[in-house]
Structure formats: structure tokens, C-alpha cells
Amino acid sequence: MSKMPHVMAISSTGGHWVQLMRLRKAWDGMKVTYVTTDPGSGELLRQQAQEAGEAAPNFATVTEANRWQKIRLIKQLLQITWVLIRYRPDVVVSTGAAPGYFAIRLGGLLGARTIWIDSMANAEELSLSGQKIGKHVDLWLTQWEHLAKPEGPHYLGAVL
Amino acid sequence: MIFLTIGTHEPFERLIRAIDEWCGTTPNPPKVFGQITDEGMAHHRPKNFEAVARMTPKDYNLKFQQSDLIISHAGMGSILTALSRGKPIVVMPRRGHLRETRNDHQFTTAKHLGDRPNIFVAKDETELPALLDRTLETLGQHKQAPVSQDAPPQFTAALREYLMTNTFAPNGIAHGQNGKKSFET
Numbered sequence: 357m358s359k360m361p362h363v364m365a366i367s368s369t370g371g372h373w374v375q376l377m378r379l380r381k382a383w384d385g386m387k388v389t390y391v392t393t394d395p396g397s398g399e400l401l402r403q404q405a406q407e408a409g410e411a412a413p414n415f416a417t418v419t420e421a422n423r424w425q426k427i428r429l430i431k432q433l434l435q436i437t438w439v440l441i442r443y444r445p446d447v448v449v450s451t452g453a454a455p456g457y458f459a460i461r462l463g464g465l466l467g468a469r470t471i472w473i474d475s476m477a478n479a480e481e482l483s484l485s486g487q488k489i490g491k492h493v494d495l496w497l498t499q500w501e502h503l504a505k506p507e508g509p510h511y512l513g514a515v516l
Numbered sequence: 517m518i519f520l521t522i523g524t525h526e527p528f529e530r531l532i533r534a535i536d537e538w539c540g541t542t543p544n545p546p547k548v549f550g551q552i553t554d555e556g557m558a559h560h561r562p563k564n565f566e567a568v569a570r571m572t573p574k575d576y577n578l579k580f581q582q583s584d585l586i587i588s589h590a591g592m593g594s595i596l597t598a599l600s601r602g603k604p605i606v607v608m609p610r611r612g613h614l615r616e617t618r619n620d621h622q623f624t625t626a627k628h629l630g631d632r633p634n635i636f637v638a639k640d641e642t643e644l645p646a647l648l649d650r651t652l653e654t655l656g657q658h659k660q661a662p663v664s665q666d667a668p669p670q671f672t673a674a675l676r677e678y679l680m681t682n683t684f685a686p687n688g689i690a691h692g693q694n695g696k697k698s699f700e701t
Binding site for chain 1: 573678
């Protein structure tokens with residue numbers, strides 16, 4: 357059994373984050389750094405850790421941005437670069453969207469293993485970022501079995 | 517109480533207007549509380565129910581807990597949260613051609629998840645009032661056990677396996693030291 361990796365779990369707020377939270381059992385007991393766009397999520401994580409008698413996980417926020425907000429995207433990209441350098445995760449895992457795409461591209465360059473789990477909201481075609489990330493990510497997953505292909509994306513299950 | 521939520525990202529005026537109208541024309545409408553984004557508040561401030569632009573995750577959880585029924589766009593966040601609280605949810609998908617979101621992914625979400633217990637789909641605002649009336653009438657029958665807060669254990673176990681060992685078995689795909697994919701034969 358290898359040493360437990362340090363996992364960075366990153367997504368935008370809303371549905372992507374809800375899906376990421378449903379996967380927590382996968383990195384239970386590992387060192388985790390959560391990154392999202394809503395500071396309120398950090399408060400909730402700290403509260404839940406306290407209730408469970410566990411140490412609060414690392415938590416960082418980055419600017420929210422969609423693909424049309426270029427300046428905000430650049431700011432988000434710089435913040436993600438900083439967060440990756442500061443925390444140096446062994447693995448980056450994301451359910452989407454822009455923050456996950458950036459973190460996987462940059463995290464991969466910095467030597468981290470990377471996992472993209474395309475949102476369950478994409479039942480008939482992969483998200484745009486999900487399509488583009490395919491050739492840059494180590495483990496490329498869809499949550500719909502009928503979208504899986506031999507060359508990827510692969511299917512290991514869904515959050516529901 | 518009914519909790520109306522349209523997600524954190526974009527307004528959804530078609531749904532807000534439909535609910536406002538429904539509250540205005542239904543005799544003794546139930547109390548509705550809405551989370552409708554900043555733009556939503558600016559474009560159409562509901563006359564017949566209480567609404568706020570945004571909520572902290574903590575307040576959002578609390579409102580969810582206090583509600584008997586959720587009305588929402590067909591976003592995965594709202595759907596998953598409703599199911600994990602055991603709350604019935606009425607969804608109306610945002611449409612791509614109306615520019616309510618970037619494409620029709622919510623329409624396909626509704627199509628693929630609409631037959632699950634506790635999820636009720638109105639394709640558009642014309643179907644919504646009757647669906648709401650029907651769902652409210654039979655609310656007592658929709659008591660479903662909450663689904664787990666966690667993804668199915670097979671999925672998280674497979675991810676955990678990958679995190680620990682850098683390989684995953686189901687499709688016989690292994691990842692080499694350099695992170696490049698290699699196929700086992």
C-alpha cells in the first residue's frame with residue numbers, strides 16, 4: 357500500500373460542488389485541500405469537521421468566472437496557480453467547471469496526478485471543458501455509462 | 517413551505533414569473549420562499565412571494581430542511597440536495613434556445629432523471645401550474661427516504677483505489693509512472 361496522497365478537490369460552487377461533496381468517501385482520511393468559488397462553503401466544511409471531531413481540511417476560494425468573463429478568468433487562473441504552488445497536492449480531482457479545468461491543466465504540469473469527473477448534468481454529451489480536458493487528464497470519467505468510450509471518457513459510476 | 521431555488525449562477529425569469537402568477541391565482545397558496553439571484557431580483561421582483569437574491573450555504577441548507585416541496589431549475593445541485601433531504605422536487609429545465617443557459621443540458625437532465633421517485637418535471641411554464649397543484653394534492657404520498665449523502669460506495673471505492681494505487685481495474689486500464697495511459701492486454 358502506497359503512502360496516502362494529498363488530494364486537492366476543486367470545483368465551482370453550485371451543482372459541481374454538490375457532486376464533489378458526494379465523493380468525499382473516496383479521500384476519507386487523506387490530507388485534503390478544498391477549493392471553490394464560495395467562501396461560505398469553507399464555513400460549512402469547518403463546522404462539519406468540528407461535528408465529526410476531525411481537523412478542518414485546508415480550504416481556499418478563487419474568483420467565480422464563466423467562460424465569457426475574460427478578466428475574471430485570468431484572475432481565477434492566477435489564484436489557482438498560487439493555490440497549487442502553496443499546497444502542492446499529489447492529486448487534483450474535479451467535477452468542473454472552469455476552476456477544475458485550470459487546476460487539472462496546471463496541476464498536471466506541476467506533476468500532480470489528475471482526475472476529471474464530468475458533471476452528471478451532461479447526460480447526452482460531455483461538457484465543453486470535459487471534452488477539452490480529455491487529452492490532458494490522467495483519469496477521464498463520465499457519469500453516464502452510455503457516454504463512455506474505450507479511449508475515454510471512462511465510466512466508474514455516478515454520484516447518484 | 518415551498519422553497520424555490522434557481523441555482524447560484526444565472527437568473528431564470530420564466531420560472532419566477534410562472535410561480536409568481538401561480539401564487540397570485542391559486543386560492544390559499546402555500547407560503548413560497550425564493551432564492552432568485554441578483555439579476556432575478558432586478559428584472560422581476562416577485563409580487564406574491566418572498567424572495568432573496570442569494571443565500572449562504574448555511575441558510576440554504578436551513579430553508580431546504582424547512583420545506584415540504586422544492587421548485588427548481590433542472591440543475592444537479594438542486595436535484596441532489598432535494599433527494600438527499602428526502603424532499604420532492606418539481607423541476608423546469610432551462611432551455612438553450614431561450615439563452616437561459618448555454619445549451620439544453622438541463623432538458624436532457626430532466627429527461628434522464630425525470631422518472632426517478634420524488635422528481636417531477638414540467639417541460640415548460642404551461643405545464644407547471646397543473647403539475648404543482650397535482651404534486652401538492654398528493655404531497656403526503658411522496659414521502660421518500662432520503663438518498664444517501666454520499667455517492668454509491670462502488671464508485672467512491674473505485675476512485676479511492678485509483679487515488680491509492682494509480683490504477684483502476686474495471687476497464688483494465690492502468691496508468692504508468694509518467695501518468696500516461698497504457699492499456700493492459
